[in-house]
Amino acid sequence: MSVKLTFLGTGTSQGVPIIACDCPVCTSADPRDNRLRSSVLVEYGGLTIVVDCGPDFRLQMLRAGVKHLDAVLLTHNHKDHTGGLDELRSFNLMERKPVNIYCEPYVEHSMRQEYSYAFTEPHYPGAPEWRVHNIDGAHPFKVHSNACEPTLVWESAKGYHYERPEFDGPVTEVEIVPIQGWHHKKKVLSVLGYRFGDIAYLTDMNLIEDEEFEKLKGLKAVTINCVKRTGHFSHFSLPEALEFFERVGAEQSYITHMSHMLPCHADLDAELPANVHPAYDGLVIEG
Amino acid sequence: MSVKLTFLGTGTSQGVPIIACDCPVCTSADPRDNRLRSSVLVEYGGLTIVVDCGPDFRLQMLRAGVKHLDAVLLTHNHKDHTGGLDELRSFNLMERKPVNIYCEPYVEHSMRQEYSYAFTEPHYPGAPEWRVHNIDGAHPFKVHSNACEPTLVWESAKGYHYERPEFDGPVTEVEIVPIQGWHHKKKVLSVLGYRFGDIAYLTDMNLIEDEEFEKLKGLKAVTINCVKRTGHFSHFSLPEALEFFERVGAEQSYITHMSHMLPCHADLDAELPANVHPAYDGLVIEG
Numbered sequence: 260m261s262v263k264l265t266f267l268g269t270g271t272s273q274g275v276p277i278i279a280c281d282c283p284v285c286t287s288a289d290p291r292d293n294r295l296r297s298s299v300l301v302e303y304g305g306l307t308i309v310v311d312c313g314p315d316f317r318l319q320m321l322r323a324g325v326k327h328l329d330a331v332l333l334t335h336n337h338k339d340h341t342g343g344l345d346e347l348r349s350f351n352l353m354e355r356k357p358v359n360i361y362c363e364p365y366v367e368h369s370m371r372q373e374y375s376y377a378f379t380e381p382h383y384p385g386a387p388e389w390r391v392h393n394i395d396g397a398h399p400f401k402v403h404s405n406a407c408e409p410t411l412v413w414e415s416a417k418g419y420h421y422e423r424p425e426f427d428g429p430v431t432e433v434e435i436v437p438i439q440g441w442h443h444k445k446k447v448l449s450v451l452g453y454r455f456g457d458i459a460y461l462t463d464m465n466l467i468e469d470e471e472f473e474k475l476k477g478l479k480a481v482t483i484n485c486v487k488r489t490g491h492f493s494h495f496s497l498p499e500a501l502e503f504f505e506r507v508g509a510e511q512s513y514i515t516h517m518s519h520m521l522p523c524h525a526d527l528d529a530e531l532p533a534n535v536h537p538a539y540d541g542l543v544i545e546g
Numbered sequence: 547m548s549v550k551l552t553f554l555g556t557g558t559s560q561g562v563p564i565i566a567c568d569c570p571v572c573t574s575a576d577p578r579d580n581r582l583r584s585s586v587l588v589e590y591g592g593l594t595i596v597v598d599c600g601p602d603f604r605l606q607m608l609r610a611g612v613k614h615l616d617a618v619l620l621t622h623n624h625k626d627h628t629g630g631l632d633e634l635r636s637f638n639l640m641e642r643k644p645v646n647i648y649c650e651p652y653v654e655h656s657m658r659q660e661y662s663y664a665f666t667e668p669h670y671p672g673a674p675e676w677r678v679h680n681i682d683g684a685h686p687f688k689v690h691s692n693a694c695e696p697t698l699v700w701e702s703a704k705g706y707h708y709e710r711p712e713f714d715g716p717v718t719e720v721e722i723v724p725i726q727g728w729h730h731k732k733k734v735l736s737v738l739g740y741r742f743g744d745i746a747y748l749t750d751m752n753l754i755e756d757e758e759f760e761k762l763k764g765l766k767a768v769t770i771n772c773v774k775r776t777g778h779f780s781h782f783s784l785p786e787a788l789e790f791f792e793r794v795g796a797e798q799s800y801i802t803h804m805s806h807m808l809p810c811h812a813d814l815d816a817e818l819p820a821n822v823h824p825a826y827d828g829l830v831i832e833g
Contacts, residue, residue, distance in 0.1 A: 278607040278636035320565040338632045345625045349565035
C-alpha cells in the first residue's frame with residue numbers, strides 16, 4: 260500500500276526562527292530554515308492522517324490545503340505536539356463530526372487536564388468534539404475512515420444544530436504499527452513513533468530499545484529527531500541520530516525537530532551522508 | 547502619556563480563514579480578511595505590553611518584530627486568548643528573565659491546570675518561566691519595566707545556566723485601568739478590558755454594566771468584539787457593538803474578534819458609520 264508523507268513542520272518546540280533571535284539560522288533567507296513545530300501529514304490507503312497537533316496546526320492545515328481529516332495520531336503529551344488540539348474545532352464545523360484521536364492513555368489524561376472544556380457534559384457549544392482511541396506501543400492498530408457514528412456534533416441554547424450527512428461510502432481501514440520510544444534515557448516519558456507501510460516517522464526520542472528495531476526493517480524512509488549537534492537530555496544528538504539511521508538501514512533517512520543550534524539547512528545537508536537529509540517544511544516523501 | 551496600539555490579530559477563536567472553508571470571506575484575496583486570533587501590542591510610556599497570548603502568539607511576535615516584552619495582560623481564560631503562553635519561553639531564553647503576566651485569579655487557576663509543567667518545583671528545564679500578578683476589575687494597577695528580581699531563570703541537569711545581565715536603567719511604570727465586562731449576559735465569565743491613556747481595548751464581552759462606562763469617557767479610540775452580525779450567546783452582535791460605541795462616544799471606534807460570518811473587510815467598512823471601522827491585523831492607532 261503506497262504512502263505519501265508531507266512534513267508540515269520540522270522545528271523544535273520554539274520553532275525556527277525563535278522570537279527575538281538574531282542568529283544566522285533564525286535570520287536565514289532560505290525558506291527551509293523556517294521550521295514550524297514538528298508534524299507530518301500522511302496519506303495512506305485513502306485515509307488522511309496527521310501525526311501530532313502542535314501550536315502551528317491551523318497554519319499547517321491552511322498551508323497544505325487539507326480539507327478532510329480521518330485521524331490525528333499523537334506521539335506524546337508535550338505542548339509542541341498537542342497545543343493545537345483546540346484547532347480541530349474547524350474540522351468539527353466543516354465536517355460535522357468529531358475528530359478521531361489516537362494516543363496512549365497518559366496522553367488522554369493530559370488532554371483531559373489541559374482541555375477540560377472539551378470533556379464536560381453537557382457539551383459546551385463550540386468546544387472541540389473529539390473521539391479519543393487509546394493505543395499502546397506493543398500493538399498495531401487500525402484507523403478507519405469515518406470511524407464514528409453519525410451523532411449530533413453540538414446544539415447550543417441559541418439553536419445551533421449541526422447534523423452529519425449520512426455516510427454512504429465504503430469504510431476503508433489501514434493498519435499502523437507503533438514504535439515504542441522514550442523521551443529520556445531513564446524511560447520517564449513514553450513516546451510513540453508510527454510505521455505506515457514502508458515509511459516510519461519517529462520523533463522526540465533519545466532511547467529506543469533493541470526489540471523495537473525489528474519493526475523498522477525494510478523501510479524506504481525513516482525520520483528521527485535531532486535538536487542540536489551535541490548532547491541533549493531528552494533528544495538524540497546528531498551522532499546518535501546517525502547511529503540510529505545506520506542501524507535501521509532505510510533507503511533514505513531524515514532528521515526533524517531541529518533547532519537554531521544546528522547549522523543552516525544547506526550547510527547541514529552538505530555535511531551529512533548521501534542518504535541522510537535534514538527534512539524541511541513542505542518536503543514530500545513517498546513509499 | 548502617548549500610546550500606540552497595534553492589532554496583532556482581529557479574528558474570532560478559529561481565525562479567518564477557517565481551515566477547510568471555501569466561503570467568500572475565507573477565500574478573499576484582501577489581506578485584511580486574514581485574521582489571526584485577537585491580540586494587541588501596546589507601546590505605552592516606554593513599556594511594551596501585549597494583551598492576550600493566543601495560539602498565534604509566535605507568528606504575531608515574529609511578524610511585528612517584537613524583541614522585548616515588559617508584560618502580558620490577559621482578558622480571560624479562553625484558549626484563543628491563552629493558548630500561546632508556552633511561547634513566552636522564547637522571551638525567557640532571549641531576555642534571561644521571567645515574563646510578567648497580569649490576570650484575574652481565576653485565569654491563573656486555569657493556567658495552573660493547563661500549563662501545570664510551568665508551575666512544578668524544581669523547575670523543569672525549558673519550561674516557561676512566568677511571574678503572575680493578580681489583578682481585578684475594580685482597581686487600576688501599575689506595570690513596571692523589569693518588574694522582577696534578577697534571579698536565575700533555569701538550570702538543568704546538563705548545566706544550562708542563564709544569568710540575567712545586571713539591570714542598570716531607570717525603572718519606569720505605567721498605570722492601566724481595567725474595565726470589568728462579562729462574556730455572557732448572566733455574568734458567568736468575567737472578562738477584563740484595559741484602558742491605556744486615551745485608548746481602551748475591550749474584547750469578548752456581551753455585558754458591560756453602567757458604572758464601567760465612567761472609565762470610558764474622553765477616549766480617542768475604543769475597541770470592542772463582534773463575531774457576527776446577529777445575536778451570539780457570548781459576544782456582542784453588530785447592533786450591540788454600535789450601541790456600545792455610541793454610548794462611549796470615542797473619536798474613533800474599532801471592532802475586533804471577527805468571524806467569517808461578517809462580510810469581507812471592505813464591504814463591512816463601507817456600511818459602518820464614518821467613525822466606526824473593522825480593525826485588521828497590522829492596523830496601528832495612536833492616542
